[in-house]
Amino acid sequence: MSRYIVKASKLVTVSELGTILDGALIIQDGIILNVGTWGDIKQNVVETEDTLIDYGGLVIAPGLIDCHTHLLEFAPTSLYPVTKQTQLLAAKAILLKALASGITALGEQICGSPMLYTDVDELKKSVEDFPIDISFASTSISIGLETLLHFTSITGSLCVEKNVLVQPEIVRSIAKQNEFAGENVFINATPANFAKELVPNAGKIIYSQEELNTIVSIFHSLNKKIGxxxxxxxxxxxxxxxxxxxxxxAHGISSEQIERASKQNIHIVATPLGGTHLPPNTIEEVKKMIQANITVAISSDGYLPPHENTVTFPKILQGLIGPDSLMAIAHPYMKAITQLGYDENKALSLITLNPAKILEKESLFGSLSVGKEANFIVSEGVPGLEVVDTDRIKAVYFRGEKMIERS
Ligand SMILES: [Zn+2]
Structure with a gap:
């Protein structure tokens, strides 16, 4: 089926076309060939041999994107009792769960795992056939244990001295491997998934201003963005x-810093579940970022135990939470944005178009636009606004092929 038409009572395109009622897409060879109202498309573009898939009263939206995850390195051993031999099976089970929850693109952080180290290229190869677009950020990491521990994506499973993190050759190698501006450098030591009392140094600032300036300039000199x-x-x-x-x-960012980030055209990836030594982003913070015209993405940083101050469904989200909960994680923020007067396309951009921009792949996907990959989901309402429960996603398409179907 290289060409078909798919229609539904509502298309939330997250493009300049906005929401199209009674809309349709023409898909050809995995790419969106046309977007419009069913009336227009039927009159002008439909050929008699075209297959029509009619989703009736459902909603079609772009595939969801989680641009900050740790699914391949840390999640397998956190979620499954696996060894080096079975780590990849666990990773694929985790990816399948994400796909079944509407995720069609991910931004993976590769920090150098003390548990099960795998070379980044090997990791990439092992998931390249999986029907999710995965971008990889190469990073170093500093963990705020009693004795600070540092790792990098290129130095294996043994920890390194802090001065290794700033060696130009090391920074250059990390930069060369890097595919997008992920959490490439940990300015503050992370609590990771450890209990508070085990990480007294979480939040500690690891670098001098000069060191940070140098690291950023090395990335930029190689034409790489850095986060x-x-x-x-x-x-x-x-x-x-x-x-x-x-x-x-950016937990705890001030209003004045939001304004400056906007002027410097800096993007922000908010992580409502936690991930740092401070309480996660408040709804107020994210609203201000949106009002300052910052490109904001909401990400799971999964798998992560939710912070006690998370505003995101604290009762529903328990245990370790990952991208399969992205709609629930984003929901209160998306709702708040619509209450400011923005429409559902703007709200949905937090988990579609904006993370595509973070991944530097917005020309490939992130909205239902002509020429982009046909990565879309079919659901019982607008994802993240009207629908937070994965079971209400009825179908997930990746590059034009139906990968998930729920009755
Ligand atoms: Zn992270």
Missing amino acids: THVAGSEGIEMALQANFDVLHH
Whole structure:
């Protein structure tokens, strides 16, 4: 089936076309060939041999994107009792769950795992056939245990001295491997998934301003964007000065810092479940970012235990949470944005078009636009706004092929 038409009572395109009632898409060879009202498409473009898939009263929206995850390195051993031999099976089970929840693209962070280290290229190869578009960020990481531990994506499963993190050859190798501005550098040490009392150094600032400036300039000299794991006004101040392209988390960012981030055209990946030493992004923070015209994505940072202050369905989300809960994680923020007067397309952009921009792949996917990959989901309402429960996603298409179907 290289060409077909799919129609539904509502298309939320997350493009300049906005929402199209009684809309249709023509898909050819995995690409969106046409988008419009069913009336227009029927009159002008339908050929007699075209197959029509009619989703009736359902909603068609772009595939969801989680641009900050740790699914391949840390999640397998956190969620399954696997060994090096079975790690990949667990990773694929985790990816399948994400796909079944409407996720068609991911931004994976590869930090150098102390548990089960796998070379980044090997990891990439092992999932390249999986029907989710996965972009990889190569990072270093500093974990705020009693004794600070540092790792990098290129130095294997043994920890390294802090001075290794700033060696130009190391930074250059990490940058060369890097595919998008992920949490490439941890300005603040992370609590990771450890209990509070085990990570007294979580939040500690690891770098000097000069060191950060140098790391950023090395990435930029190689024509690579760079992001940072950061929280708290002091760390965010350093990130703004060093000219990072993307702030991940940015928990506790001030209104004044939001304004400056906007002027510097810095994107922000909010992580409502947690992920740093501080309480996660408030709804107020994210509203201000949107009002300041910042490109904001909402991500799971999964798999993660939700912070006690998360505003996201604290009762529903228990245990370790990942991208299969992205709609529930984003829901309160998306709702707040519509209450500011923005429409459902703007709200949905937090988990579709904006993360596609973070991944630097917005020309490939992220909206229902002519020429983009046919990555879309069919659901019982607008994802993340009217629908937070994965069971209400009825179909998931990746590059034009139906990968998930629920009755
Ligand atoms: Zn992370």
